[in-house]
Amino acid sequence: MEPRKVMDTMLVSRVRILYIRSLLARSPELQSIKVSPIERFLEKSNSTSRSRGSSRGSSPGRSPGYHHDHGSRVALMDENVHGFKVNIKQEKKSKFSSIVLKLRGIEEETWRQHVTGGKLREITEEAKAFAIGNKALAALFVHTPAGELQRQIRAWLAENFDFLSVTGGDVAGGTTGQLELLSTAIMDGWMAGLGTAQPPSTDALGQLLSEYSKRVYTSQLQHLKDIAGTLATEEADDPVHVSKLRSALESVDHKRRKIMQQMRIDTALLTKEEGGSPIRNPPTAAEDARLASLISLDNILKQVKEVIKQSSTRPLRKSKKKALLESLDDLLAQMPSLLDIDHPCAQKQITDARNAVESLQEDPDDPAPDPNSNSNTLGESEVSQWNVLQFNTGTTAPFIIKCGANSSCELVIKADQRVQEPKGGEVIRVVPRPSVLAEMGFEEMKGVFEQLPEAVSLLALARSADGTRARYSRLYRTLASKVPALKEIVAEMERGGVFKDVRS
Structure with missing residues (x-):
C-alpha cells in the first residue's frame, strides 16, 4: 500500500507544479520571485553547519516569507528551514564480512545491492518527511526545471561526499550510477512529501498555489483600481469624451467583476481546508459613483442630441418648440444626479441646445391651440402606436386611456372627453411632465387638468397640492412605462428625482 500512496502524492505534486508553472508563465507579478539555491536545502548529517555552498546563517523553522532586495527591487523567497540531512557513509570492505557471506552462501554483489536498496528507501522516506508542509521547498520545485534540480542535487552530492567521486568497479553500479540513484531517491521523496496533505491544511504545493493566486488577484485588482481611479478624475469635455470615459470605466468594472467571480471559485477551492485569509478587494466606491454619473450624463446628452434633431424639422410649430424647451428644462432638473465634475459638461450642452432652440423661428401659419377645442391639434398620425390601459376607480364604470409618444418623445393620451355619458368623443392631448406641476398651486393644477380628458x-386630483403631485407622478409613470419609446426617458426621470410619488 505504501508505494501506492507515494505514487498518489507524487501525482498530486506533478499536477500542482504544472498548474503553478502555468500561473507563473502568465503572471508578471510572480516572475520576479527568486528562491534560494539547492544548497540551502541539503546538509551533511555529520556536520554542525550547512554545506560549503550554504554556510550563510539561517535559523531552523518552516515559515517562508517574502522580502525585497532594495537594490534590485526583486522579490526573494527567504526560507528559514533547516536543510535535509543526507546520511551517507563510505562502505568499508572487510575480509571477515566476505568470509561470513560465503559461509552463508550469499553472493557479495547480491548483498551489496540489497543494502543499497534499503538505504535508498530510507533516504526516500526521510526526504518525504522533510518535504511535508515545506512551502520553501515547494517554491524551489516550481521555479526550477526538474532536470536542472536533479543535476544540482547530483553536483552537491559529488561535492560533499568525496568517496562517490572515486572511479572503479568496486562501487556498485559505478560512480555515476550511485549519484543518479541517490539524487533520484531524494527527488522522489521530496515530490511525495510536497504532495502530502498536512491536516487541517492542504499540501505544501497547494498552499503555495493558494498564496500565489492571492498575490496575482491582489495585484490585478490594485492595477484595475489604479486605472479606474485615473479615469474617475478625468473631466469630460463633450459627448464623445463622455462616451469614451464611460466605456473605459465599464470595461475596467467588467474586468474587476470577472476577477471577483474567479476569486470566489478559486479561493473556495484553494483555501477551504486551510482557512486562508480572504483577499482584500480595494474599495471602488468613488469609481463606481463616477461611472453611475457618467451613465446618467451620457443619457442626458443623448436626449439633448435628440432635442436638437427634433428642432431641425421644418416648419417648427409653437407647441413643438415649447415642448422641446420643456424637455431641456427637465434635463436640467436631472443634474443633481450627476457628480460635480460632470456638471459643467451637462450645463454647457443643455445651455447650447436651449440657445439653439430659442433662436429658431416659429411657423407663422401655426395657429395657437384652442384649449376648449376637441380637435386633434397634434395630429393623430404623429403617434405610431397606441397602448391601451383600463382603469377602474370603483366609483365609476371602467374607462380606457390610450397612450403613445409623438415625434418629440412626449407622452400623448387619447381618451373620451368625459368618463360618464355623454362622453363627448375621444380627444388627444399631450400630457405635461410632472416637473411642470412642481411650482404650481392646487388651483393652478386643477386648471391644467381641465385641458385634459x-x-x-379623476385619477390624479387629490385633496392637497402635494398629494396631487404624487398621484399625478404615479399616473404619468404608469402611462409612460407602457410606451416603449418613453421607457428610457422614464428611467432618467426616476434617477433625476422628477417623480414626486412615494416611490421616488
Missing part, C-alpha cells in the same frame, strides 16, 4: 383629473 376627465379621466386624468
Whole structure:
C-alpha cells in the first residue's frame, strides 16, 4: 500500500507544479520571485553547519516569507528551514564480512545491492518527511526545471561526499550510477512529501498555489483600481469624451467583476481546508459613483442630441418648440444626479441646445391651440402606436386611456372627453411632465387638468397640492412605462428625482 500512496502524492505534486508553472508563465507579478539555491536545502548529517555552498546563517523553522532586495527591487523567497540531512557513509570492505557471506552462501554483489536498496528507501522516506508542509521547498520545485534540480542535487552530492567521486568497479553500479540513484531517491521523496496533505491544511504545493493566486488577484485588482481611479478624475469635455470615459470605466468594472467571480471559485477551492485569509478587494466606491454619473450624463446628452434633431424639422410649430424647451428644462432638473465634475459638461450642452432652440423661428401659419377645442391639434398620425390601459376607480364604470409618444418623445393620451355619458368623443392631448406641476398651486393644477380628458383629473386630483403631485407622478409613470419609446426617458426621470410619488 505504501508505494501506492507515494505514487498518489507524487501525482498530486506533478499536477500542482504544472498548474503553478502555468500561473507563473502568465503572471508578471510572480516572475520576479527568486528562491534560494539547492544548497540551502541539503546538509551533511555529520556536520554542525550547512554545506560549503550554504554556510550563510539561517535559523531552523518552516515559515517562508517574502522580502525585497532594495537594490534590485526583486522579490526573494527567504526560507528559514533547516536543510535535509543526507546520511551517507563510505562502505568499508572487510575480509571477515566476505568470509561470513560465503559461509552463508550469499553472493557479495547480491548483498551489496540489497543494502543499497534499503538505504535508498530510507533516504526516500526521510526526504518525504522533510518535504511535508515545506512551502520553501515547494517554491524551489516550481521555479526550477526538474532536470536542472536533479543535476544540482547530483553536483552537491559529488561535492560533499568525496568517496562517490572515486572511479572503479568496486562501487556498485559505478560512480555515476550511485549519484543518479541517490539524487533520484531524494527527488522522489521530496515530490511525495510536497504532495502530502498536512491536516487541517492542504499540501505544501497547494498552499503555495493558494498564496500565489492571492498575490496575482491582489495585484490585478490594485492595477484595475489604479486605472479606474485615473479615469474617475478625468473631466469630460463633450459627448464623445463622455462616451469614451464611460466605456473605459465599464470595461475596467467588467474586468474587476470577472476577477471577483474567479476569486470566489478559486479561493473556495484553494483555501477551504486551510482557512486562508480572504483577499482584500480595494474599495471602488468613488469609481463606481463616477461611472453611475457618467451613465446618467451620457443619457442626458443623448436626449439633448435628440432635442436638437427634433428642432431641425421644418416648419417648427409653437407647441413643438415649447415642448422641446420643456424637455431641456427637465434635463436640467436631472443634474443633481450627476457628480460635480460632470456638471459643467451637462450645463454647457443643455445651455447650447436651449440657445439653439430659442433662436429658431416659429411657423407663422401655426395657429395657437384652442384649449376648449376637441380637435386633434397634434395630429393623430404623429403617434405610431397606441397602448391601451383600463382603469377602474370603483366609483365609476371602467374607462380606457390610450397612450403613445409623438415625434418629440412626449407622452400623448387619447381618451373620451368625459368618463360618464355623454362622453363627448375621444380627444388627444399631450400630457405635461410632472416637473411642470412642481411650482404650481392646487388651483393652478386643477386648471391644467381641465385641458385634459376627465379621466386624468379623476385619477390624479387629490385633496392637497402635494398629494396631487404624487398621484399625478404615479399616473404619468404608469402611462409612460407602457410606451416603449418613453421607457428610457422614464428611467432618467426616476434617477433625476422628477417623480414626486412615494416611490421616488
